[in-house]
Amino acid sequence: MGQRELQFYNIYLMQFCREKCAVSQLISYPFCHGLLVVEERLSPQVLSALEEDSQLSRLLACRSLSTLLKLIGPGLHPDALNNIYPEVLKRLDDSSEEVRGVALRALGLWLASLGKDYNSQLYSQHLEVLFQQLLLHLDDPDSRVQDTVLEVLKTGSGIHPALLKQEVEAVRDKQRTPVYCDQLLHDTMIRASRDTT
Known part of the structure; x- marks a missing residue:
């Protein structure tokens, strides 16, 4: 792994940990609105990381989406859910088997997130x-x-x-x-x- 990629990985990992902690704290609130605010803030960043040249970035992005779907997937608005799956689908053709596997699991979590509002x-x-x-x-x-x-x-x-x-x-x-x-x-x-x- 090159110096630039390692630096990007460290920044991404720190940001992911901060955001995961923020999501975990919001889960305790009874208001779904707080969850949507977090999703609106995180999704564009994570979805754009799915297109990165770095395999590690794509892998972490798929894992981040999986975590997001596990934590708040059922509370997401159907339109927010529908913005996620097309980008994850593209990763099924990824050159990395590991990314493909994590993307498949993310799609399973996506489907499991479809609640009565969907x-x-x-x-x-x-x-x-x-x-x-x-x-x-x-x-x-x-x-x-x-x-x-x-x-x-x-x-x-x-x-x-x-x-x-x-x-x-x-x-x-x-x-x-x-x-x-x-x-x-x-x-x-x-x-x-x-x-x-």
Whole structure:
């Protein structure tokens, strides 16, 4: 690691720690408004770091987003959530396997953050894009990536099972093996039957 990169890393790490402490303190407040203020301040910085040339910067940005989503994801406004996932999706094509893995976990946390305020019908185009991109990576040659994508998509099956079923059926025969798609179809069928009972 070069001197400049090390200096950037140290500054970024100190800033991240300060912001994490600030987020942790705000969590104790009962007002969601305080959480949104933190998110509005942090997200642009973290999202721009996803585009950095430095692998370390991209990795830390993905981890920061994961932390943000863990701490305050369910309290975020749907529009704020919809600004996050497209940038994280780009990291699924990252040259670093580590960045790809952390980005996948961040997308799982993103899906888990979709609460009752997230109208899956109204925002179905966002979910459609996300499902389509994840299904491309379900066909990854690396079985670890496939397993992680499968778990992320299973989280998505609880959000909009009909849409996920439709997207899986559209790509099932194009995959190297239909095993993962069949598991998803089974999962969406179970979730859909739970929703109707």
